[in-house]
Amino acid sequence: MGKVKVVSKNNQVSVKVKSTKDEQLNQNMAELLSNTAVEGFLPFHIVSDNNGFTAEYGTAGYETAKEFFKNRVIDQHTFSVFMKSSVNALSGMSAYNMEYGNVMVSLDTVLIESATGKALYLYYPATGYNNGEFYNVFLDEILRMIRTPMNSDVSFMVRLKELLKQPENMTWNILGEYADSIDVPAVNRESMQPQVHVVQTQQPETVQFTHQAPPVMYTAPVQMQTDIQNTGCVSGGDDKICPVCGMRSTTPDAVFCIGCGSRLESAMQFSVKNEQTEIKKRCNKCGFSNNSDALFCSECGTKLEDIGVLESTEIQDNDDNNAKDTSVIIIKGGRVVDPVSKTDEIMDIIIKNNIIEETGYNLNVMEGAEVINAEGLIVAPGLMDTHVHFRDPGFTYKEDIITGAAAAAKGGFTSVVCMANTKPAVDNIETLEYIQKKGETTGIHVLQTASVTKELKGVELVDMEALANAGAVGFTDDGIPIMNEHVLVEAMKKAAELDLPISLHEEDPEFIIRPGVNQGKVAEQLEYGGASATAEDVMVARDCILALHTGASVCIQHISSGNSVEIVRTAKKLGADVHAEATPHHFTLTEDAVLKYGTNARMNPPLRTEEDRIKIIEGIKDGTIDMIVTDHAPHSDEEKARPLENAPSGITGLETSLALGIKSLVEPGHISLMKLMELMSKNPAEFYRMIPGSITKGAAADLVIFGEKELWTVRKEDFASKASNSPFIGWELPGKIHYTISSGKIVYQR
Structure with missing residues (x-):
C-alpha cells in the first residue's frame, strides 16, 4: 500500500493517498473527503495520535472492520451517511484504478479510527471491482450485526437486504440511489434512553437485528445478558409474531416485521396463550369489539391501528369446525346496479351463509339480522x-x-x-x-x-x-x-x-x-x-x-x-x-x-x-x-x-x-x-x-x-x-x- 496523509481541521478531514511510486492516487476521493464532516461516518477508519496513525488492511482489516460494527447502535441517518460516503469513495477509487491500472489491487480494507470514535470502512478486494459484489458481502455481514435505536423503522435495512440478494445486478449507481432514498434528519441522541430488546428466530436466513437506543457517542460493543426462552421470546414481555416469516418483533407496539416487512397489527400473540381466548380490537371511539385483524372499526369505520385497544374474550367450544356462518345482513332500499342481470332499480337484499338469499321489495327484517340502510346509495x-x-x-x-x-x-x-x-x-x-x-x-x-x-x-x-x-x-x-x-x-x-x-x-x-x-x-x-x-x-x-x-x-x-x-x-x-x-x-x-x-x-x-x-x-x-x-x-x-x-x-x-x-x-x-x-x-x-x-x-x-x-x-x-x-x-x-x-x-x- 502507498502512503496516506490525514489532516483534521475544524471538524473537516482531507485525505491524500499516494502510491509507492509517489504518484497521487484518486484525487476525486481526496476532494470528496475534504468536504466531508467528521460527524457520523467517513470512508476510512483512522487510529491516530500525535505520532501519526495506524491502519489495518487486507484480511485483518476486514475482520477488524466487521468487529467494530458488531452490536453498534446505528440509526438510519448514520447508516445513510455510511452508504453515501463509502459508495462515493469506492466508486471513485474503482474508476481510477480501471483507468490507470490496479495500483491498489493488494488493498482489501483500510481501517482508520479517530480519537472521537467516528468511523467507517472502505473495503476493496484483491480480486478487483467485480461490479460491487465484494461490497455486497461486506454489507450483508454488517446487516447481521448492527443495532438500531428503539422503535426504529428498519425497513431501510430490509430493502438493502433485498438488493444484496442479486449482486450480479448491483452497480454503484443503484447503491447510491438507495443511500439517497433513505437519508433522514439526524437523530437527537441526547433525549433517548437506552433500552434493550432481543430478537431470536429459528430461520437462519432471516436478517436478525437487535435494538438499543443510541448513546451520545458510538460505544464499544455491548454484551447483553438476557433470559431467552425456548420459544425465542424475550422473557417477561408480550410480543408479536410475524405470520409470514415467523420472526418475533422487538417491541409490543411494532407495526411492521423487521424480518420481511409484513404488517404486524393483525398478528398479536402472547407468550402464554389460552386456546379458549379470542383476541379482539376494541374501538376507543365507539367501543365496538372488532376482530383482531380488523383495520377499520366495523361499527363506526374509524381506523383501528391508531386507536384500537386489544382485549381478550372467552369463546365457547365449537365441535363443528365446518359450521357455516349463519349471520344475516339485510340491505334496505338501495339502488341496485347490476351489469350481469341488467338490473337498475331500488330493492332489498338478504345475505345469509355468504350468499344472496333473496332480493325483492319490502323484505321482512329477520330478528337478529344486521340492517344496512342503503337509501340514496348505489348497491x-x-x-x-x-x-x-x-x-x-x-x-x-x-x-x-x-x-x-x-x-x-x-x-x-x-x-x-x-x-x-x-x-x-x-x-x-x-x-x-x-x-x-x-x-x-x-x-x-x-x-x-x-x-x-x-x-x-x-x-x-x-x-x-x-x-x-x-x-x-x-x-x-x-x-x-x-x-x-x-x-x-x-x-x-x-x-x-x-x-x-x-x-x-x-x-x-x-x-x-x-x-x-x-x-x-x-x-x-x-x-x-x-x-x-x-x-x-x-x-x-x-x-x-x-x-x-x-x-x-x-x-x-x-x-x-x-x-x-x-x-x-x-x-x-x-x-x-x-x-x-x-x-x-x-x-x-x-x-x-x-x-x-x-x-x-x-x-x-x-x-x-x-x-x-x-x-x-x-x-x-x-x-x-x-x-x-x-x-x-x-x-x-x-x-x-x-x-x-x-x-x-x-x-x-x-x-x-x-x-x-x-x-x-x-x-x-x-x-x-x-x-x-x-x-x-x-x-x-x-x-x-x-x-x-x-x-x-x-x-x-x-x-x-x-x-x-x-x-x-x-x-x-x-x-x-x-x-x-x-x-x-x-x-x-x-x-x-x-x-x-x-x-x-x-x-x-x-
Missing part, C-alpha cells in the same frame, strides 16, 4: 381489479398482501389479480402458493398470475401448465416487455391451450430515452427525454397480430396511446381475441400533471397528451377498451422524493379508482354508471375466466355500497395502503364508499 357487485401490485414477497416496505387487500376493500374491490413481478417472481409453485395462502387471510379474493418467463428475463418459459394447475389465473411479465417473438408466440400458444389469458406490458425500450414521462412538450420543458408513444404502438401492433395468429386471449395492459387504441380496435375487427385495459390516471390526467405533481405523476407507460386521453375515452365508450384497472403501484415516500429521473414509476390507485371513474367518465356523460360497473366488475372477471359478481338469488355475496354523488376528499393520512403516492391527494371526488361486503362479511365500513 353494485363487488369491484374486480385485475392489475395490482401488492409487492409481496420481496418489496413489502412498499405494500404487502394484507395492506393491499385493506386498500382494495376500502376502494370497493372484493377481488384483485396480482401481477407476477415480485421478488422472487411468481415463476414457481412455492411463491404462488405463498401468495395464495396469505391472500386467504385477507377477507377478499386475492388471485395471482404467474410470470410468462423465468425470472422475468424474457428468455425461457415457465412451466405454464404446472402453474395453471396450481391456481395461477393467467400469465404476465408486467413491467417488462417480452421482446423475443419466438418466446412470446410459444407462450401464446400454450396459454391458448390452457384457456388462460396472457397480459402484456407494451413498451419497446428502443424508443425510450427516459421512462415515466411522455416524449413531448413537458419532457422538452424539463429536458428529460421521455418515452415516445411509438414505444407502445409498435409493440401493440406486433402483439395484436400474434394474438390473431395464435388464437390466444391477450390483454394489452394499461393502454396510454391513442394510436394503440385504434390498433386494438382494428385487431378486434379482424377477429383477434384481444382486450385492453385503461387506468383512471390515463383517462383523467395528461402529461401536464408531471409539472404539477412531480414524481407522483411519473408512471410507465406515461401520461400522454389530451388527444390520447380523449381517444382512450372513445375506446372505453365503444368497447375497444373493455376493462378499467388501477395498476396499483405503491412506493415509499422516500423513493418518490427522489429527483424525477431517479424516482420509481407508478401510483397507488385502489382507493380512488371508482371515484375517478365516476368523475371522469360518468359525470361528463361519456358512459352510464351501469357501463362503469361492467368495466370494473363484469368484464375483468370474465376475462380471467371467473363467474362475474351479480346481485341475484344464489350468487356470492360480494357487494359494494356507495354514494354516487357523495363527495369526499382524498387525504394522505386516510390511505389504508402503506403507500400514498397519488397525484389525487387533495382532490374532492364523488362516489364515497360506505360498505364493502366480501363472501357475506363486511370487510370495510366507513
Whole structure:
C-alpha cells in the first residue's frame, strides 16, 4: 500500500493517498473527503495520535472492520451517511484504478479510527471491482450485526437486504440511489434512553437485528445478558409474531416485521396463550369489539391501528369446525346496479351463509339480522381489479398482501389479480402458493398470475401448465416487455391451450430515452427525454397480430396511446381475441400533471397528451377498451422524493379508482354508471375466466355500497395502503364508499 496523509481541521478531514511510486492516487476521493464532516461516518477508519496513525488492511482489516460494527447502535441517518460516503469513495477509487491500472489491487480494507470514535470502512478486494459484489458481502455481514435505536423503522435495512440478494445486478449507481432514498434528519441522541430488546428466530436466513437506543457517542460493543426462552421470546414481555416469516418483533407496539416487512397489527400473540381466548380490537371511539385483524372499526369505520385497544374474550367450544356462518345482513332500499342481470332499480337484499338469499321489495327484517340502510346509495357487485401490485414477497416496505387487500376493500374491490413481478417472481409453485395462502387471510379474493418467463428475463418459459394447475389465473411479465417473438408466440400458444389469458406490458425500450414521462412538450420543458408513444404502438401492433395468429386471449395492459387504441380496435375487427385495459390516471390526467405533481405523476407507460386521453375515452365508450384497472403501484415516500429521473414509476390507485371513474367518465356523460360497473366488475372477471359478481338469488355475496354523488376528499393520512403516492391527494371526488361486503362479511365500513 502507498502512503496516506490525514489532516483534521475544524471538524473537516482531507485525505491524500499516494502510491509507492509517489504518484497521487484518486484525487476525486481526496476532494470528496475534504468536504466531508467528521460527524457520523467517513470512508476510512483512522487510529491516530500525535505520532501519526495506524491502519489495518487486507484480511485483518476486514475482520477488524466487521468487529467494530458488531452490536453498534446505528440509526438510519448514520447508516445513510455510511452508504453515501463509502459508495462515493469506492466508486471513485474503482474508476481510477480501471483507468490507470490496479495500483491498489493488494488493498482489501483500510481501517482508520479517530480519537472521537467516528468511523467507517472502505473495503476493496484483491480480486478487483467485480461490479460491487465484494461490497455486497461486506454489507450483508454488517446487516447481521448492527443495532438500531428503539422503535426504529428498519425497513431501510430490509430493502438493502433485498438488493444484496442479486449482486450480479448491483452497480454503484443503484447503491447510491438507495443511500439517497433513505437519508433522514439526524437523530437527537441526547433525549433517548437506552433500552434493550432481543430478537431470536429459528430461520437462519432471516436478517436478525437487535435494538438499543443510541448513546451520545458510538460505544464499544455491548454484551447483553438476557433470559431467552425456548420459544425465542424475550422473557417477561408480550410480543408479536410475524405470520409470514415467523420472526418475533422487538417491541409490543411494532407495526411492521423487521424480518420481511409484513404488517404486524393483525398478528398479536402472547407468550402464554389460552386456546379458549379470542383476541379482539376494541374501538376507543365507539367501543365496538372488532376482530383482531380488523383495520377499520366495523361499527363506526374509524381506523383501528391508531386507536384500537386489544382485549381478550372467552369463546365457547365449537365441535363443528365446518359450521357455516349463519349471520344475516339485510340491505334496505338501495339502488341496485347490476351489469350481469341488467338490473337498475331500488330493492332489498338478504345475505345469509355468504350468499344472496333473496332480493325483492319490502323484505321482512329477520330478528337478529344486521340492517344496512342503503337509501340514496348505489348497491353494485363487488369491484374486480385485475392489475395490482401488492409487492409481496420481496418489496413489502412498499405494500404487502394484507395492506393491499385493506386498500382494495376500502376502494370497493372484493377481488384483485396480482401481477407476477415480485421478488422472487411468481415463476414457481412455492411463491404462488405463498401468495395464495396469505391472500386467504385477507377477507377478499386475492388471485395471482404467474410470470410468462423465468425470472422475468424474457428468455425461457415457465412451466405454464404446472402453474395453471396450481391456481395461477393467467400469465404476465408486467413491467417488462417480452421482446423475443419466438418466446412470446410459444407462450401464446400454450396459454391458448390452457384457456388462460396472457397480459402484456407494451413498451419497446428502443424508443425510450427516459421512462415515466411522455416524449413531448413537458419532457422538452424539463429536458428529460421521455418515452415516445411509438414505444407502445409498435409493440401493440406486433402483439395484436400474434394474438390473431395464435388464437390466444391477450390483454394489452394499461393502454396510454391513442394510436394503440385504434390498433386494438382494428385487431378486434379482424377477429383477434384481444382486450385492453385503461387506468383512471390515463383517462383523467395528461402529461401536464408531471409539472404539477412531480414524481407522483411519473408512471410507465406515461401520461400522454389530451388527444390520447380523449381517444382512450372513445375506446372505453365503444368497447375497444373493455376493462378499467388501477395498476396499483405503491412506493415509499422516500423513493418518490427522489429527483424525477431517479424516482420509481407508478401510483397507488385502489382507493380512488371508482371515484375517478365516476368523475371522469360518468359525470361528463361519456358512459352510464351501469357501463362503469361492467368495466370494473363484469368484464375483468370474465376475462380471467371467473363467474362475474351479480346481485341475484344464489350468487356470492360480494357487494359494494356507495354514494354516487357523495363527495369526499382524498387525504394522505386516510390511505389504508402503506403507500400514498397519488397525484389525487387533495382532490374532492364523488362516489364515497360506505360498505364493502366480501363472501357475506363486511370487510370495510366507513
